[in-house]
Amino acid sequence: MSNYKLIFTGPTGAGKSTAIAALSEIPVVTTEAKSTLRNPHQEFKTTVTVGLDYGLLKLKNNDKIHLYGTPGQERFDFMWDILTEGGLGLILLIDNARIAPLEDLRFFLKAFEDFIKQTQVAVGITRMDLSSKPKLSEYHKELRKLGLNPPVFDVDARNKKDVSLLLQALLYSLDPNLKAER
Amino acid sequence: MTQSTTKSALRIVAVGMDKPTQRLLEMVFNGPGRGEYFLIEQLEVAQACIFDLDGIEAAKLWANYRQQYPSLPTIVLSLNHHDVAGTVFVKKPIEIEKFLKALAKIKQMKEEEAATGDLPQISVKGQPAHLAPTQTTREAKLATEITVEQEEEALHQYCGYHSDINPQRSEEVEKIYYDPNNYLQGFFEKAFAFSQQLETGGILIEGLYTPMILLSEKNQLLCGCEAAENQLRTMTLLPLSKSSHLRMITLAETEIQQRLATEKLMAQSLDNFLWKMALWTARGKIPKGTDLSKDVVLVNWPNFTRLVLTPHALEISALWIANPYSLIDTAKMLNIPQRYVFAFFSAACAIKLAFIDRRTDTRSPASSLAGSRSEHPKRNLFKRLLARLRGGE
Numbered sequence: 001m002s003n004y005k006l007i008f009t010g011p012t013g014a015g016k017s018t019a020i021a022a023l024s025e026i027p028v029v030t031t032e033a034k035s036t037l038r039n040p041h042q043e044f045k046t047t048v049t050v051g052l053d054y055g056l057l058k059l060k061n062n063d064k065i066h067l068y069g070t071p072g073q074e075r076f077d078f079m080w081d082i083l084t085e086g087g088l089g090l091i092l093l094i095d096n097a098r099i100a101p102l103e104d105l106r107f108f109l110k111a112f113e114d115f116i117k118q119t120q121v122a123v124g125i126t127r128m129d130l131s132s133k134p135k136l137s138e139y140h141k142e143l144r145k146l147g148l149n150p151p152v153f154d155v156d157a158r159n160k161k162d163v164s165l166l167l168q169a170l171l172y173s174l175d176p177n178l179k180a181e182r
Numbered sequence: 183m184t185q186s187t188t189k190s191a192l193r194i195v196a197v198g199m200d201k202p203t204q205r206l207l208e209m210v211f212n213g214p215g216r217g218e219y220f221l222i223e224q225l226e227v228a229q230a231c232i233f234d235l236d237g238i239e240a241a242k243l244w245a246n247y248r249q250q251y252p253s254l255p256t257i258v259l260s261l262n263h264h265d266v267a268g269t270v271f272v273k274k275p276i277e278i279e280k281f282l283k284a285l286a287k288i289k290q291m292k293e294e295e296a297a298t299g300d301l302p303q304i305s306v307k308g309q310p311a312h313l314a315p316t317q318t319t320r321e322a323k324l325a326t327e328i329t330v331e332q333e334e335e336a337l338h339q340y341c342g343y344h345s346d347i348n349p350q351r352s353e354e355v356e357k358i359y360y361d362p363n364n365y366l367q368g369f370f371e372k373a374f375a376f377s378q379q380l381e382t383g384g385i386l387i388e389g390l391y392t393p394m395i396l397l398s399e400k401n402q403l404l405c406g407c408e409a410a411e412n413q414l415r416t417m418t419l420l421p422l423s424k425s426s427h428l429r430m431i432t433l434a435e436t437e438i439q440q441r442l443a444t445e446k447l448m449a450q451s452l453d454n455f456l457w458k459m460a461l462w463t464a465r466g467k468i469p470k471g472t473d474l475s476k477d478v479v480l481v482n483w484p485n486f487t488r489l490v491l492t493p494h495a496l497e498i499s500a501l502w503i504a505n506p507y508s509l510i511d512t513a514k515m516l517n518i519p520q521r522y523v524f525a526f527f528s529a530a531c532a533i534k535l536a537f538i539d540r541r542t543d544t545r546s547p548a549s550s551l552a553g554s555r556s557e558h559p560k561r562n563l564f565k566r567l568l569a570r571l572r573g574g575e
Contacts, residue, residue, distance in 0.1 A: 060566060149483075153485055161487075162487045175561055178500075
């Protein structure tokens with residue numbers, strides 16, 4: 001039995017905890033507290049992840065994939081390097097209803113630059129139903145400026161199929177000659 | 183009746199069908215039906231009938247109809263396996279080829295009837311005429327089998343049935359091409375390109391079973407709520423005739439708002455619409471003129487969470503993003519049927535995400551494949567994780 005980890009990151013409220021919950025086969029362990037920050041676009045979100053989220057996927061041979069969600073707030077970014085150590089790849093979730101989603105994208109790509117170079121990233125844009133702009137094409141344009149061309153999908157973090165497809169695309173990006181085991 | 187109707191055309195009445203579907207029937211009769219059939223409204227003078235068994239009160243309607251016209255040759259249309267004795271059954275969504283065969287069968291029955299004076303019966307071995315012949319077997323069939331059959335059918339609608347071709351044999355190569363301009367797809371691609379040039383407003387398309395409005399800036403297609411997928415799929419398969427009544431009209435923003443306020447218009451993703459339309463039209467073929475020996479450039483990953491996911495689409499995307507390959511080499515490298523690569527390419531072309539890189543020199547297959555990526559050290563783990571994700575969906 002071996003242990004591996006996948007990292008979910010993105011700004012507060014982008015849906016990291018929800019996405020991990022969609023995939024995890026155990027109840028997600030979340031360390032949340034009442035929010036001290038006010039965000040006019042996220043009135044419904046009264047808690048923030050101050051530690052990390054944790055979920056688990058078990059494979060047939062008992063290998064375990066640990067799903068870690070980074071704390072969303074920058075004041076916890078000291079944990080990010082520790083978390084990514086030995087990680088398989090990065091799922092970056094961006095909340096399209098925040099004030100400057102493209103800036104969020106740039107910020108997180110920069111923060112995880114080394115990890116992305118070693119592995120791959122797949123980007124999920126959440127809450128596009130509330131805010132259709134920026135469009136996916138604008139994200140691609142921004143990514144191309146940084147020399148990246150990863151999967152970028154419109155994602156509903158509550159939808160298991162959406163999150164699963166994003167993760168599958170990450171796996172294919174890591175190994176384009178991959179085939180699922182039958 | 184239209185001008186293209188022939189003298190011996192069969193008079194057909196449609197029962198249980200709405201107007202847009204009847205209009206579609208007329209298009210089939212005049213197009214691939216070559217004017218050998220025409221639609222009439224009076225049952226009393228009809229020589230044959232097409233009956234939709236999926237309507238709200240279809241069962242009651244059917245009982246009345248059969249009581250009054252017990253021997254009128256009838257084509258039954260249904261989503262389910264309603265094999266009704268004495269009728270010709272066509273399963274929905276309707277495939278043109280099968281529908282045309284059913285029409286030909288009905289016509290033959292009428293001709294035989296005229297020759298002998300009797301109405302030929304469709305024989306059903308060992309079954310009384312009033313019983314549905316496949317009822318028992320249908321009930322015995324597992325629901326999972328039916329689901330698999332439906333999935334396979336959907337797959338064929340998107341990717342066709344074609345076997346792999348040998349690119350060295352020109353007669354085989356010819357068969358994999360289609361010309362989008364001959365179909366509704368080409369018209370919509372033009373309308374899409376036109377709408378992209380507009381700073382505001384959109385393009386209204388008239389002449390279909392429902393008006394449609396393209397809003398490229400919002401990546402939206404607005405259409406009447408009666409816009410059923412089956413009707414659209416059938417239309418995508420019909421070659422556009424020169425006398426097609428399709429037309430594009432520019433709409434100002436205020437006109438769009440007015441229509442939104444007064445008409446029941448539903449919005450759907452324009453990308454998804456064009457993607458699906460290309461898949462239905464191409465059915466595993468590629469646009470005419472596509473160079474099989476040159477590399478494909480995939481501009482970026484398609485938004486797969488909101489598009490129809492064809493078989494191996496994720497693998498193909500990852501491969502082309504990592505390194506461009508020709509269509510034939512892609513199928514070889516991934517060890518998958520060529521039609522899946524062709525279907526994906528045609529759909530990606532329709533939304534301007536893929537194109538052939540004409541600058542690349544033609545590479546020999548061997549040198550092309552030699553450049554493939556080496557095995558990832560964690561491939562076995564990724565395989566198991568993929569299987570877990572797919573099994574758990």
